[in-house]
Amino acid sequence: MKNTITFLFCLVCIVTFSNENxxxxxxxxxxxxxxxxxxxxxxxxxxxxxxxxxxxxxxxxxxxxxxxxxxxxxxxxxxxxxxxxxxxxxxxxxxxxxxxxxxxxxxxxxxxxxxxxxxxxxxxxxxxxxxxxxxxxxxxxxxxxxKNAKAIPSKPKVLFVYARGAGTLMVAGKNTPVDKMIALAGGQNAVSGFDDFKPLTPEALLANNPDYILFFDSGLQSLGGVEGALKIEGLAKTKAGKNKNIIAMDGALLSGFGPRVGEGVVELNQLISGNAK
Incomplete structure (x- = not known):
């Protein structure tokens, strides 16, 4: 009888826990x-x-x-x-x-x-x-x-620019999600002197001279596409600008580090490896 009562008590606890869950x-x-x-x-x-x-x-x-x-x-x-x-x-x-x-x-x-x-x-x-x-x-x-990402021996310099139209342009520094993604994809962040984000300046563009300029899809669209991005002061004089290596990715895929992070690594890897020298 005692065993039966114990069993029934445990069953009630399990059902209660299941219902609460x-x-x-x-x-x-x-x-x-x-x-x-x-x-x-x-x-x-x-x-x-x-x-x-x-x-x-x-x-x-x-x-x-x-x-x-x-x-x-x-x-x-x-x-x-x-x-x-x-x-x-x-x-x-x-x-x-x-x-x-x-x-x-x-x-x-x-x-x-x-x-x-x-x-x-x-x-x-x-x-x-x-x-x-x-x-x-x-x-x-x-x-x-x-594992589908390919090694890029030259580690191209990638500059991520957060854009909300030409009036809001910010550069991603170290220890940002995009910085981590660039490294995983086989590149290197073009800037290394600061953490978080700072306003983009023509001087910074020329000093860091990136091989690629990276945007969120929405950011690049807010500038009017590649041709609009090339109008940013100083950008056309960089390696990225001269070669029109202006690339963009979905924001959540690039910086979210969710279940699709593997897809994000591979996509960025492919974008920065095609013309890497």
Missing amino acids: QQNQSRIITLNGSITEMVCALGYQDKIVATDVTSTFPTTLKVKDLGHVRTLSIESIMALKPTLILATEKDMNPDLASKLKASGVKTHIFKQEFSIQGTKNLIQEVATVLGEKNFTALQSSIDKKV
Whole structure:
């Protein structure tokens, strides 16, 4: 009799835990593009009810866009009655983070490391929160794709420019996601004297003389394409400008370090290896 009671108690605990876990997954809000991709890749796309503005992939995900995480209000998030909120520390407003943690809604704010191993670790962390055990195939797919990148002995100098029209031009320094991606793809960041981002100047362009100028697709479009980029003061006089080595990639693929990071490495590798000397 005692064994029967113990068995029934354990069964109730298992069922209760399972129901709570399913409840926590029923209305997910993701506040980072890479996290959104991971949740979808792990098979929980239909549980997402809202995302932030950086969540541009997969394109089949059609849910409410809450805007940028830096400017979000706790009210706009709680209005959607989420049962699970997933985000990263990057760009997270400290005030919003504290309000999310105090909201009573299950919230996880992950620390993201911009590396291949960091991405695989984050996949496991997200999967653990979701209660998903089948995540190793997703991790392995990254390694398989990265192996398709070819070595570039010359390590071409690549300058990433963040553009929002000709009036906003910023250069990516060391320890930025794009800096890490350039290295993984076989190139080297054309600038090394500072971290984070700084305004682009003609003097910096000429001094660093990059082999390639790299943009987000949206950034290059905001300038009017390659011909528009070549009108940036000083750019046409660089190696990149003279050879019209102006390249662009999808922003999330280039800097997100999500499940598609292997694809991003290979795409950038191909873009900077074709004319590398």
